[in-house]
Amino acid sequence: MAKRTAIIDIGSNSARLVIFEKKSRYGFNLICEQKSKVRIGEGAYEKEGYLQPPGIKRAFLTLQSFLHTINKYQVNQTLCVATSALRDAPNREAFVQWIKKELGLAIKVIDGNKEARYGAIAANNLLPVKDGITIDIGGGSSDMALIKDGQIVDTYSLNLGTVRLKELFFDKGLTPEVTHEKATAYIQQELLQLPEHFRHALAIGIGGTARTLSRGIMRQTAYPLDKLHAFSYEIENHRSYLDAITLSSAKKLKRFGLKKNRFDTIREGTLIFKEILAHIGAERVISSAVGVREGVFLEQLLKRDNLKFPSTINPSIVSILDRFKPMVTLEKRRKARQKLASSLYSVLQKDIGDDKAYENELQYALKLSGIGKTLTIYRSHQHAFYIAMQELNYGFTHEQILLISLLLRMYGKELLNKPLFEQYKPLLPEKQTLLWLSFIYTLTVLLHEASNRADIRFTYENRTLRILSDKPLHLVKEKIKALEKPVPFAIIIEDEKSIPKNTLLGI
Known part of the structure; x- marks a missing residue:
């Protein structure tokens, strides 16, 4: 499929141009959008459907401008469709041929x-x-x-x-x-x-x-x-x-x-x-x-997939990962981190008790956790929040968008950004649930960043979370001590010690 595809849609009221850029097999994003109120059908419905000169003139000038934009963006493929006003017009073929001759643009008139x-x-x-x-x-x-x-x-x-x-x-x-x-x-x-x-x-x-x-x-x-x-x-x-x-x-x-x-x-x-x-x-x-x-574009993008994204693919997630390229890019490492979070979510169910209702949102947040560092490592969690709020558009409810974005934002000592929670409260899970999810997300990120591919397991009994690791977790211990908890409980880390037994300390 062409890397950049322009779609022109000529409606009765407006004409629109969109340009999509394809980054990967299922990743794409909108890079240009223009609109003009051409009203090509103005006066036609009282004149037996015939297109009238004012509408024809506006349409020509608009299409001419669209083609200048398409040329500027170095588009690989242009598709133009026209709907009701043209398909109802007895003089549509004359208009289509005229546009083809004067502008070199092929218009496909589609039925309802x-x-x-x-x-x-x-x-x-x-x-x-x-x-x-x-x-x-x-x-x-x-x-x-x-x-x-x-x-x-x-x-x-x-x-x-x-x-x-x-x-x-x-x-x-x-x-x-x-x-x-x-x-x-x-x-x-x-x-x-x-x-x-x-x-x-x-x-x-x-x-x-x-x-x-x-x-x-x-x-x-x-x-x-x-x-x-x-x-x-x-x-x-x-x-x-x-x-x-x-x-x-x-x-x-x-x-x-x-x-x-x-x-x-x-x-x-x-x-x-x-x-x-x-x-x-x-x-x-x-x-x-x-x-x-978007339908015209997706018909081409998904023609080998029965016009449907695979169930494991979310186009917004793919697009963000394509463009912002988080540091955790290896699929094995990404899956290891997600497995870690899922395991932690499971053992904490004794206190959470939500049957892992928000696991999908938690996993999506972990997939995106490094996107803010593309801009700068400083306050990267804030950058990640804003990127997610703007770019998580497709296939998600508003509740899911907010939860994923806020998990990305709440990385640090505190588990809840109170102003954001109050602003979006009607669309968010209850506070206690959000605290647990933020804790799981933050602890998973901390462990994964400091563990050097360790084999980590969890147990949770008598209000004590034990973190068992076959490699040292020295760097993460201080951060975990300072980390806010959703409810009072102890955290004990049992890891392999990194100091050789025969070393003389203090020398």
């Missing part, structure tokens, strides 16, 4: 089912979900996919889009109530075409409308983590908020905490989203910051 499938590929690989229905509301269509047990089982495309509804109903000068009534009837009629098996309690929100609403809800609720991807909410708790947006006048939209650049189509999008959620019986929404563009 393909668009839905791309979004589902992205969500299925990059969100912590195995089941649900993806909903991607664009300017001209709403594309949906049904995911069951990690497999995409069906797709469907509805002629419901924000620009389409705006031109058919919201731009007619009617009162908000009358507009709402007519548009709702139109949406509900279209939804009758959706196959009966498109029913699920979890909706996966893809695209601008879903992201904008999630951002608004995050602001309304003072959500502690500023990360949209994998943010989730219960629909019933925010039903009145969604209802109010659909009935609002354009001038009053600012009171909902929404981005101003979404005001022109957010009422239409919210109404479509709300009606789809009700129709499929959704109870919860999880937000996706990935969609068609």
Whole structure:
């Protein structure tokens, strides 16, 4: 696969460019993202779908600019897809051929089912979900996919889009109530075409409308983590908020905490989203910051893997390790450290009693424990925290992201950073559990760094943790003495002594 791949997505409302850089077999990261509100479908829905000159001109200038960026980044491969507005346009072939001739860019016009499938590929690989229905509301269509047990089982495309509804109903000068009534009837009629098996309690929100609403809800609720991807909410708790947006006048939209650049189509999008959620019986929404563009990229990356990352692979973890290259790079050493932590977690279960519920998060933190030293050894644990908070995006819940990041941050004498704990408390395990996990993480790192590949075992009886080693652990003893403990207990180290028996001390 090409080292750098550019994906251009031409939608009815916006055109976007993303450039991914591939570092290893499964490691990749986003290195460039650009967007332009081309509104290529503007005026088309009232003109039998024909693309109109203003939209065509904006699209041309945007694509021309994208190609300059692609050239600057020395991209190896460029893929361009176009969705609803172009596929509905009788003059699409003339536009596609014109762009090919003038700019040398090949545009692939995809149908609604393909668009839905791309979004589902992205969500299925990059969100912590195995089941649900993806909903991607664009300017001209709403594309949906049904995911069951990690497999995409069906797709469907509805002629419901924000620009389409705006031109058919919201731009007619009617009162908000009358507009709402007519548009709702139109949406509900279209939804009758959706196959009966498109029913699920979890909706996966893809695209601008879903992201904008999630951002608004995050602001309304003072959500502690500023990360949209994998943010989730219960629909019933925010039903009145969604209802109010659909009935609002354009001038009053600012009171909902929404981005101003979404005001022109957010009422239409919210109404479509709300009606789809009700129709499929959704109870919860999880937000996706990935969609068609990531799906196009992953289709190529994972074509030999049945379009799914292997169960042992998390793309965020791979990407971080590829780019920040922690000192513990040998797989054998990494596995030894993880085995050490697992053993310690097991023997301490007598006091912890959580059935090792957080072992995955603990193991991921240990995999990443050296990433901060890539920048500098001083305060490397703080650097590791910030790297993890920014880069742990794919396949994790917000709770997991925070726990892994805070374990990386809490390396040292104290097991809990109180300001961070208070800031993110609603998304973290209870305090005592966090103290135990931090203790296990910190002790494992200390032992592994100072043990020189020793064979280390643990026992825990009568509130005494014994650390048995076949090699000296002199350097770690002082640090362990100063280490805070989750509860009072003794730590005894029984290691091989490093001083030869016949040595005369003091000479």
